[in-house]
Each structure stands twice: as C-alpha cells, then as structure tokens.
Amino acid sequence: MSSPRHQAHARVLAIAGSPSQRSRSSVLLRHAAGILQRRGLSVGELGLRDIPAEDLIEGNYAGPAANALRARVAAADAVVISSPVYQASFSGGLKAVLDLLDPKALAGKVVLPIATGGSPAHLLALEYGLKPVLSALGARHILAGVYATDTQVRLDEFGAREIDGEVSRRLDDSVERLSELVLPRVAVSSPSYDLGRLALAGAFSV
Numbered sequence: 001m002s003s004p005r006h007q008a009h010a011r012v013l014a015i016a017g018s019p020s021q022r023s024r025s026s027v028l029l030r031h032a033a034g035i036l037q038r039r040g041l042s043v044g045e046l047g048l049r050d051i052p053a054e055d056l057i058e059g060n061y062a063g064p065a066a067n068a069l070r071a072r073v074a075a076a077d078a079v080v081i082s083s084p085v086y087q088a089s090f091s092g093g094l095k096a097v098l099d100l101l102d103p104k105a106l107a108g109k110v111v112l113p114i115a116t117g118g119s120p121a122h123l124l125a126l127e128y129g130l131k132p133v134l135s136a137l138g139a140r141h142i143l144a145g146v147y148a149t150d151t152q153v154r155l156d157e158f159g160a161r162e163i164d165g166e167v168s169r170r171l172d173d174s175v176e177r178l179s180e181l182v183l184p185r186v187a188v189s190s191p192s193y194d195l196g197r198l199a200l201a202g203a204f205s206v
C-alpha cells in the first residue's frame with residue numbers, strides 16, 4: 001500500500017553526463033525535469049562539475065563527493081540520465097560518475113536514459129552502451145530511452161533552445177510513464193514497483 005509519507009517524498013535525480021556548458025542532452029534533461037517538477041515530483045540535478053575532476057579521474061570512491069553522490073542516488077525513486085554520444089557510446093565523464101556508485105545503486109529505481117548525437121547512426125548507443133551499465137548497477141526498470149540528433153535540439157548563441165516536436169512528444173511520453181510509476185496512485189510501499197503496472201507503462205526489464 002502507498003503511504004502519504006512516501007508519496008510526498010517521490011524524488012528524481014537528473015544526472016547530466018555532458019562536459020559541455022551549452023549542452024543539447026542537458027536541454028532534454030532539463031525539459032524532462034521541468035515536466036516532472038510541474039507534476040509535483042522533487043527533482044535534483046547533478047552534473048559532471050559537481051564532482052571534482054580529480055575524484056572522477058582517480059576514481060575516488062571514498063571521497064566526500066562520491067559519498068554525497070551515492071547518498072543522492074540512494075534517496076531517489078527515479079533517475080534520469082542524459083549523455084552526448086562520444087565515439088559511439090556515452091560520455092567518459094558520465095562513466096566516471098557511474099563508476100563511483102555502489103554495485104547495485106540503481107536497484108528498485110525507475111531509470112530514464114536520454115542521449116543526443118550528431119547523427120542517427122548512433123541511435124543504438126543507448127541500447128548497447130548505456131543500458132548494459134545501468135543494468136549492471138541493478139536497474140531493472142529502464143524506460144524506453146529518448147535519442148535525438150543535433151538538428152532536433154537547436155541552441156542559438158544566446159543559449160535559447162528549440163526541441164523538435166517529435167522528440168518533445170517522445171520525451172513527454174517517457175516522462176509521463178516515469179511519473180506514473182512514482183506518483184501516488186502507484187501502490188508502493190518501497191521503491192520496488194508493481195511489475196504489472198510497469199509492464200503496462202511500457203517499461204522493460206533487462
């Protein structure tokens with residue numbers, strides 16, 4: 001059974017995996033975060049710059065930044081992760097962040113992956129690059145990922161953004177599914193979600 005206390009604390013962590021300040025994948029991530037916030041979920045954001053570069057390079061698992069990262073992930077009901085495609089996979093910076101997590105850090109959490117790439121050719125980077133890593137971290141409820149090309153997420157020199165309508169619809173659908181899974185009407189007593197409802201919502205297990 002769901003409890004009002006749990007409902008009030010539905011939390012999402014949005015992890016931006018691009019090293020770029022003007023980042024298309026982060027635009028999609030923030031778009032998703034905005035929808036979730038308007039739906040009443042609490043959304044925290046974390047970027048590569050929130051963890052000292054030294055800790056990422058040295059894999060400083062015991063450092064305070066890694067401890068804080070693990071605490072934020074542990075407290076989240078859902079995690080949205082975005083990345084650019086770099087050399088046919090997700091960014092090395094994001095991998096360095098994920099390397100600081102506990103081996104089963106994503107168990108019981110709903111995960112939504114997002115990526116942008118220069119061309120449609122690396123659409124499957126999410127499937128073959130990121131999703132196996134998420135799976136290794138215990139994620140069993142990974143929503144259909146959203147991939148967009150650079151032409152579908154336009155940034156101008158002032159940082160204004162425009163998301164292609166078709167991408168926006170796919171993103172909205174995935175975010176809708178995520179919020180259905182973590183919002184009050186889902187019968188939960190812990191971050192282990194109802195599998196029947198997950199199947200109906202289009203999530204899949206890996």
Ligand SMILES: Cc1cc2nc3c(=O)[nH]c(=O)nc-3n(C[C@H](O)[C@H](O)[C@H](O)COP(=O)(O)O)c2cc1C
Pocket residue numbers: 018019020022023024025026083084085086087088089116117118119120121122149150
């Ligand atoms: C180092 C580097 C490697 C890249 N490798 C690929 C690639 O293999 N395939 C691809 O489609 N795009 C590739 N791109 C293009 C980026 O994935 C694309 O511009 C993406 O939208 C950048 O996301 P961001 O703005 O969030 O950083 C690469 C870009 C850089 C800088």
